Amino acid sequence: MGTRENGCAGSTQPSAAAPQVDKGVDFANYFCTYGYLYHQKEMLSDRVRMDAYFHAVSRNKHHFRDKAVLDVGTGSGILAIWCAQAGARKVYAVEATKMADHARELVKGNGVDDIVEVIEGSMEDVVLPEKVDVIISEWMGYFLLRESMFDSVICARDRWLKPDGVMYPSHARMWLAPIRSGLTDQKMDEVNCSMNDWRSFIEETESYYGVNMSVLTKAYREENEKYFLKTSLWCNLDPHQIIGTPAVIKEMDCLQATVDEICTVTSQLVHPINIDRSRISAYAGWFDVQFKGSEQNPAKDEVELNTAPDKDGGTHWGQQVFLVNPPIRVNEGDKVNVSFKMSRAKQYHRLMDIEIISELELSSGKRFPPVTTKVAIE
Numbered sequence: 001m002g003t004r005e006n007g008c009a010g011s012t013q014p015s016a017a018a019p020q021v022d023k024g025v026d027f028a029n030y031f032c033t034y035g036y037l038y039h040q041k042e043m044l045s046d047r048v049r050m051d052a053y054f055h056a057v058s059r060n061k062h063h064f065r066d067k068a069v070l071d072v073g074t075g076s077g078i079l080a081i082w083c084a085q086a087g088a089r090k091v092y093a094v095e096a097t098k099m100a101d102h103a104r105e106l107v108k109g110n111g112v113d114d115i116v117e118v119i120e121g122s123m124e125d126v127v128l129p130e131k132v133d134v135i136i137s138e139w140m141g142y143f144l145l146r147e148s149m150f151d152s153v154i155c156a157r158d159r160w161l162k163p164d165g166v167m168y169p170s171h172a173r174m175w176l177a178p179i180r181s182g183l184t185d186q187k188m189d190e191v192n193c194s195m196n197d198w199r200s201f202i203e204e205t206e207s208y209y210g211v212n213m214s215v216l217t218k219a220y221r222e223e224n225e226k227y228f229l230k231t232s233l234w235c236n237l238d239p240h241q242i243i244g245t246p247a248v249i250k251e252m253d254c255l256q257a258t259v260d261e262i263c264t265v266t267s268q269l270v271h272p273i274n275i276d277r278s279r280i281s282a283y284a285g286w287f288d289v290q291f292k293g294s295e296q297n298p299a300k301d302e303v304e305l306n307t308a309p310d311k312d313g314g315t316h317w318g319q320q321v322f323l324v325n326p327p328i329r330v331n332e333g334d335k336v337n338v339s340f341k342m343s344r345a346k347q348y349h350r351l352m353d354i355e356i357i358s359e360l361e362l363s364s365g366k367r368f369p370p371v372t373t374k375v376a377i378e
């Protein structure tokens with residue numbers, strides 16, 4: 001901690017992985033939606049998310065009492081208000097969008113404006129008058145890292161967290177599991193349907209207007225396959241759809257994590273299959289985060305926020321589903337060896353590209369040639 005090696009503005013040694021982002025483009029593509037109350041309301045209505053943060057703060061008041069807190073990306077101000085209610089001496093609530101005005105109103109309306117100071121600005125540019133004891137932030141995107149907001153939290157931590165400070169959440173994990181789903185067949189049907197429509201379109205265009213469009217057929221198919229099959233899907237899955245043991249792709253201690261290590265995430269996984277006569281038609285990715293405090297300053301009551309498939313519903317994050325086409329036939333006792341890689345999309349650092357190489361190993365020990373699945377998280 002204390003170094004500025006993670007791509008913060010003003011860093012003396014910017015990380016090679018830290019992107020040079022045009023702020024205007026970033027605002028148009030990313031921040032603008034957070035400026036709307038309807039979007040904040042979606043997050044505020046996610047009971048699993050809300051309960052986790054609320055319990056983490058209210059059951060660990062010793063971390064907050066008389067302390068200085070920084071809320072990175074305060075949005076409506078909800079986390080900052082809870083920190084004040086838990087006894088914080090001062091809460092710096094930083095928000096990049098005009099939602100800061102609403103946050104200020106909400107803070108005042110709830111009588112904690114003597115404690116919570118809402119600062120409109122990008123975390124990377126904000127200067128605080130002191131270092132803080134706690135950094136709280138809800139920075140998680142789909143499959144944990146989409147949105148790349150954790151970069152801003154790392155930047156804040158390296159600049160503003162005291163050496164014995166605590167992160168809320170303190171730890172995070174990414175998970176992957178093979179699943180069965182009708183979605184792969186459904187999306188393949190949609191590609192076929194779209195190609196049938198394209199063929200009629202070609203015939204009509206040639207007969208009415210004398211131009212043969214068929215040289216574009218390959219490009220049209222590729223475009224459709226990218227849209228229907230090679231872009232991840234948002235789902236809240238039923239746990240019964242998981243057909244192999246989930247595996248942890250990555251674990252992070254939020255006090256230690258660096259931007260370099262999250263720019264590209266690679267992992268070798270093994271998923272034992274535990275359902276007979278099934279098909280891996282996709283992989284599902286999700287995350288969990290823990291509020292455990294730190295070694296020096298542990299939580300009294302540890303809380304977890306889990307976005308795994310859940311029969312009682314789920315969260316607004318759901319799971320990201322990566323279709324495997326064609327599906328892989330499996331039986332109980334087989335296992336699938338996976339090489340996983342997630343990197344940031346070249347055109348925009350807040351989106352992700354996924355590569356999953358699956359090698360099926362039968363219970364007899366026979367191995368099949370690896371199959372590669374490439375999917376974008378958009």
Ligand SMILES: C[S@@+](CC[C@H](N)C(=O)[O-])C[C@H]1O[C@@H](n2cnc3c(N)ncnc32)[C@H](O)[C@@H]1O
Pocket residue numbers: 031034035043044072073074075076077078079094095096097099121122123124137138139140149152
């Ligand atoms: C997922 S929302 C969470 C909002 C609120 N903390 C909550 O839990 O309901 C993330 C918020 O962080 C803000 N944000 C993201 N990156 C930021 C940055 N670098 N500086 C300031 N605000 C940022 C976004 O505009 C958005 O309002």
